[in-house]
Amino acid sequence: MVEEVKLFRTWSSPYALRIVWALKLKGIEYETIFEDISNKSPLLLRYNPVHKKVPVLLHRGKSISESLVILEYIEDTWKQAPLLPESPYEIARAHFWAKFSDSKLMPAIWHVFLTQGKQQEEAIPPAIEILKIIEEELKGKKYFGGQTIGLADIAFGWMANLLYVLEEITGLKLMNTQNFPSLSAWINNFSDVPAIKENWPPHEKLVTKFQAIREKYLAAGATK
């Protein structure tokens, strides 16, 4: 029986990219369905009625949503190239850091990115504090899990391509190789993994896209 795997995504969604990376790392064949977020397909709405978002994974006719939940599903279903370590304690650490990416780092970075002037100035120190926590965690490690790329790395992967994009757009430098040597090294290590490298959205296209997002947010804020 051919087990069909389909992935609903957009080319730029960092959440959807996580799933692409996981599927590629495990060598799983899948079909991509690109969504237009301004005009969501009936299929997407059917398969993710609660959040109506990408990514959605379709496997054996069943849909799974929420990127971290999908990553765990992939890990539970396909045992090759494990993304989680063996020991329960190390698994817990991977879960902890994956969660940290979404609950702490992403909001902090977004807050810097989607503001300007005084608001932005005030948003910068908390973001740097969070980056320092990650720097500390990565000391002496190639990846979050140690020597091999894993779930936590995939969760943080958006940082490896978006951080530079956001810095370019805002003209701000949140991290540099001097103050964040481990984090900078991790970005290089992560980006160099072939499955990641081959599935990297084009830099210029990302800059254009996120520039537009920033402008839209700032304009909306100004009219309040």
Add this chain to the structure above:
Amino acid sequence: MDKQSEVVVFGTWASPYCTRVTLALKLKGIPYQYVEEDLTNKSELLIQYNPVHKKVPVLVHEGKPIAESLVILEYIDEFWNNCPKLLPEDPYERAKVRFWANFYDQKIAPATLSLIKCKGKERERAIADCEELMKVFEEGLERDYQGKSPFFEGENISYLGIVVGSGSCNYQAFNEAVAVTFDAEKHAAFVSWVEDLKAHPLMKEMLPPHDKLVAKIRHKFSLSPEPQA
């Protein structure tokens, strides 16, 4: 029992996130030591064990700390993989419980917190938001569990029972402290699942006492004991 295999839980009695952990340990019959934290004066040990968030609950096992309640639940299930299991075996069923646990933590819990802090017109809007989210939650759970309670796995409390019940079973204390009434008829299924859960001996044992919790919520959020005008 040798020191290193000891299980220690750092928590606060009123926190549903902490109740999740102690419920899970009790369910699996794992002995543990409990340390009650004063969040206004956090112990050095807590900060040492959870330097990133400095929060409860923290589980320390074999000298190693694990933080974040859902991470702790999965650790407990992974390490003590005896029956009863907390999470289902099937990958798709596991995805479903993780999805709804996240929905509860990322949508329902924050909306409930917002409600406590609002007054006047904002409060009306916050109540409407909570109602809307509860509707999505209930309908989604009904769909995914074919109308059966998602909070039980046979006779045992399920993963979702632990995650959701630890908070939702206190709904009467919450309603009283915050002086809000949700229309139970609008969420008849959810209310019946919660009531069944509350009647379970383990839940009865582990939930905080009603009056104590009402007083605690009022104190924490500086709410007056009189009903809102």
